[in-house]
Amino acid sequence: MQTQILGLLTPMMALFFAATFAVFWKAGRMKRHVLGFAIGYLFFAVGFLATHFLPPNAFYTFHLTQFFYSVGCGIFVVSTCERVGQRPHLPVLLGIYIFSAVVLAISVNVTNDVGPRLILLNIGYGAMFLVNLVALLSAQRSDWIDKAIIAVTALQIADFFIRPTLTMMFEQSIPSEEYRGTVYYSLIGLVLGVKTIAGAMVLLGATIVEWTNSLRESSDKDALTGLNNRAAFEEVMGRSIARAHTQEVPFSLVVADIDHFKQVNDIWGHQAGDSAISGFGKLIQEMIRGCDTAGRIGGEEFCIAVWNCPNEPAERLADRIRTAFGRLEHDGLNDDIRLTASFGVATVREGESYERLFARADAALYRAKSGGRNRVENAEHEVESATPNRVSAAPSTQHGEAQAPVKEPELVELKRAGG
Numbered sequence: 001m002q003t004q005i006l007g008l009l010t011p012m013m014a015l016f017f018a019a020t021f022a023v024f025w026k027a028g029r030m031k032r033h034v035l036g037f038a039i040g041y042l043f044f045a046v047g048f049l050a051t052h053f054l055p056p057n058a059f060y061t062f063h064l065t066q067f068f069y070s071v072g073c074g075i076f077v078v079s080t081c082e083r084v085g086q087r088p089h090l091p092v093l094l095g096i097y098i099f100s101a102v103v104l105a106i107s108v109n110v111t112n113d114v115g116p117r118l119i120l121l122n123i124g125y126g127a128m129f130l131v132n133l134v135a136l137l138s139a140q141r142s143d144w145i146d147k148a149i150i151a152v153t154a155l156q157i158a159d160f161f162i163r164p165t166l167t168m169m170f171e172q173s174i175p176s177e178e179y180r181g182t183v184y185y186s187l188i189g190l191v192l193g194v195k196t197i198a199g200a201m202v203l204l205g206a207t208i209v210e211w212t213n214s215l216r217e218s219s220d221k222d223a224l225t226g227l228n229n230r231a232a233f234e235e236v237m238g239r240s241i242a243r244a245h246t247q248e249v250p251f252s253l254v255v256a257d258i259d260h261f262k263q264v265n266d267i268w269g270h271q272a273g274d275s276a277i278s279g280f281g282k283l284i285q286e287m288i289r290g291c292d293t294a295g296r297i298g299g300e301e302f303c304i305a306v307w308n309c310p311n312e313p314a315e316r317l318a319d320r321i322r323t324a325f326g327r328l329e330h331d332g333l334n335d336d337i338r339l340t341a342s343f344g345v346a347t348v349r350e351g352e353s354y355e356r357l358f359a360r361a362d363a364a365l366y367r368a369k370s371g372g373r374n375r376v377e378n379a380e381h382e383v384e385s386a387t388p389n390r391v392s393a394a395p396s397t398q399h400g401e402a403q404a405p406v407k408e409p410e411l412v413e414l415k416r417a418g419g
Helices: 001-027 032-053 060-083 092-108 116-137 143-172 178-183 183-219 232-247 261-268 269-289 313-325 356-369
Strands: 252-258 293-296 300-308 341-347 374-378
Touching: 001 032, 001 183, 032 060, 032 183, 060 092, 060 116, 092 116, 116 143, 143 183, 143 269, 232 252, 232 293, 232 300, 232 356, 252 261, 252 269, 252 313, 252 356, 261 269, 269 293, 269 300, 300 313, 313 341, 313 374, 341 356, 356 374
Parallel strands: 341 374
Antiparallel strands: 252 300, 252 341, 293 300
């Protein structure tokens, strides 16, 4: 009975931390990497419970538990990378998982000794966290909490590479039916508990720091959307562009504008217009990464600073937001009415200032407007010799459905759901 109770401590702690991160994400309106921490701990908890309760010698037990552990590790790697603006190496992570799964499936049919597969399994997890460590070190962030996350990641790697080998040198052989009575099983329960608490404490510290900073910066927020106001956004842009030039990191800007917004106010009233603006701001916040910055810079105009992101991925991000916004329902509008938005994308060039970058993205936005709206235009697709301006810009058809240009005084038919 005592062993059963002790075995439940780690999954219960993991569930507690999953709930804690979920509350921070929801109540604090935090970025999605915090939700990733919650989901990662949830997968770990399910894996711990499966290990504890399922038959130890059943074929499916081993593979099911390792699936949950692997997904949990993958989510943590992606979330911690996104937090510092690094793109996770998903193909590498997937390759590690597939290779480990195939070799383990073969070993289960070849031998009843779980020792070799435990060593291989832990090496796979160590490799996943090694990918994470490389990405974190590449971010060149020097805050104390960033150093703490790097230290915990390094300890994870050391544990996965060293502990199983040392334990197996002592155990020699572990038949699957005796696994839960071995020193290895007792030791791993203790180690997992310690790592669960240590990792959660560091990530909670990082989350609390981010939450505190967001409260401190609340005066810089737009009251309607919760995004940065224009002054705060431009201040962030100034620092980010200087940093991008210094570190030679790709940096893109997306400018967006809700189509036919004046008609929304005229037909349904300003309250419905505010609902549309709020919904668009919330959607943007949900779809960008923790290292990106979004701001409302005008009435219905928004900007997104996309860190460490080349031109084409930034264009795809804009198009995903455009598509999602076209499906969004808004309070105060008829149920069958959907709004659309137009987007301009530009990527910073060597030595370019924010003012020039914004001018190019804004010119691309105007081409999207004049080209039919509900589309994405890319400033980098212009002929290099052309000078973008709001008079001569020619419409093109990068994304979205082309529509005939509309003269503002005329009443147009807004997009209907399913139409």
